[in-house]
Amino acid sequence: MMGKLTPSASVGDVLPAIQIPLTLQRLVMEAGANRDFSLMHHDGAVAQSAGASAAFANTFFLMGMFERLVRSWAGPHIRFRKMGPLKMLNFNVVGDTLTFRGEVVAIEEAEKGALWLLNLWCESERGQTTTCVVEVIKE
Amino acid sequence: MSDVGWGLWGSWEQTEACLNTVVGEWCGPDPVERGSIRRWLEPKEFDCAIHTDADAARAAGFSDLVAPASMVLTYGVAAYWSPGDPSKAIDDEPTQIQIPVIFNVPAPCNKSFATSMEVEFFAPLYPGDVVGCTSRLTDIQYKTLKVGAGAFLRQEDTYTKQTGEIVAVACLDIFRFYVEPGVVQ
Numbered sequence: 151m152m153g154k155l156t157p158s159a160s161v162g163d164v165l166p167a168i169q170i171p172l173t174l175q176r177l178v179m180e181a182g183a184n185r186d187f188s189l190m191h192h193d194g195a196v197a198q199s200a201g202a203s204a205a206f207a208n209t210f211f212l213m214g215m216f217e218r219l220v221r222s223w224a225g226p227h228i229r230f231r232k233m234g235p236l237k238m239l240n241f242n243v244v245g246d247t248l249t250f251r252g253e254v255v256a257i258e259e260a261e262k263g264a265l266w267l268l269n270l271w272c273e274s275e276r277g278q279t280t281t282c283v284v285e286v287i288k289e
Numbered sequence: 290m291s292d293v294g295w296g297l298w299g300s301w302e303q304t305e306a307c308l309n310t311v312v313g314e315w316c317g318p319d320p321v322e323r324g325s326i327r328r329w330l331e332p333k334e335f336d337c338a339i340h341t342d343a344d345a346a347r348a349a350g351f352s353d354l355v356a357p358a359s360m361v362l363t364y365g366v367a368a369y370w371s372p373g374d375p376s377k378a379i380d381d382e383p384t385q386i387q388i389p390v391i392f393n394v395p396a397p398c399n400k401s402f403a404t405s406m407e408v409e410f411f412a413p414l415y416p417g418d419v420v421g422c423t424s425r426l427t428d429i430q431y432k433t434l435k436v437g438a439g440a441f442l443r444q445e446d447t448y449t450k451q452t453g454e455i456v457a458v459a460c461l462d463i464f465r466f467y468v469e470p471g472v473v474q
Contacts, residue, residue, distance in 0.1 A: 179332040185366040226349035230358035234407025
């Protein structure tokens with residue numbers, strides 16, 4: 151990934167999409183790694199009682215995937231200033247293949263370089279499930 | 290397990306009494322280190338050398354190997370068990386992540402899920418850093434959704450390093466609601 155660098159950006163630039171299948175094993179690995187052991191993120195029956203069709207991804211995973219999307223495109227020389235609002239429009243459940251996408255919507259001057267404003271989103275077979283606005287600083 | 294409920298039970302008046310107060314405060318149990326970062330990157334298939342290689346991180350302007358920005362949320366999670374705590378019994382309610390607006394704030398609700406989150410970042414996390422978190426309830430909005438009647442509770446979390454430096458401030462919106470036991474949505 152480190153070979154990919156985006157030294158500059160323009161409004162309208164599209165970030166290369168990332169696809170990832172959501173398996174129960176991935177959610178269990180994720181829970182162990184991010185320390186969110188809420189049952190609905192690894193127990194299908196509990197997830198169903200909260201209105202989902204199966205165990206579903208948590209905010210930590212989604213935020214981390216949006217960070218990966220931006221980092222993969224922009225490289226190591228940017229700094230994250232803000233992530234969010236991250237809005238969950240629909241559950242991302244076991245069995246979904248998620249696609250993370252994004253685009254540059256504004257570029258502004260910042261105290262230490264340029265502020266890039268990005269609109270990101272996640273799609274499953276049921277359409278858009280999650281949206282996230284991200285601000286990064288390019289020094 | 291489908292009937293499992295969670296959250297501190299109480300009245301909406303008790304919920305409102307918590308508004309604009311500190312509802313949770315703790316310290317993450319583990320310092321930032323390479324192994325926990327690698328395990329966090331793994332399920333996301335996240336390949337970026339600044340998170341695994343100190344030289345690559347320095348070349349990018351960081352002072353050491355740096356944790357992913359959003360991983361501050363993980364390093365701020367409290368321990369699920371610590372020496373001196375009682376053992377869990379088989380029929381105890383499962384321990385879940387410490388979200389104070391669910392587990393420390395009373396409300397007439399037995400279900401919940403997160404709907405929105407935003408995090409502002411102020412400082413990078415390096416190996417050896419320890420993260421503390423202070424949570425406040427900052428808003429209550431009553432609402433009925435298709436899953437049930439309840440309220441959106443907004444929790445503001447301030448994450449600080451052992452030095453007192455603020456690493457990040459996060460706002461989390463949680464929808465808490467009531468479902469009759471035995472009802473599957």
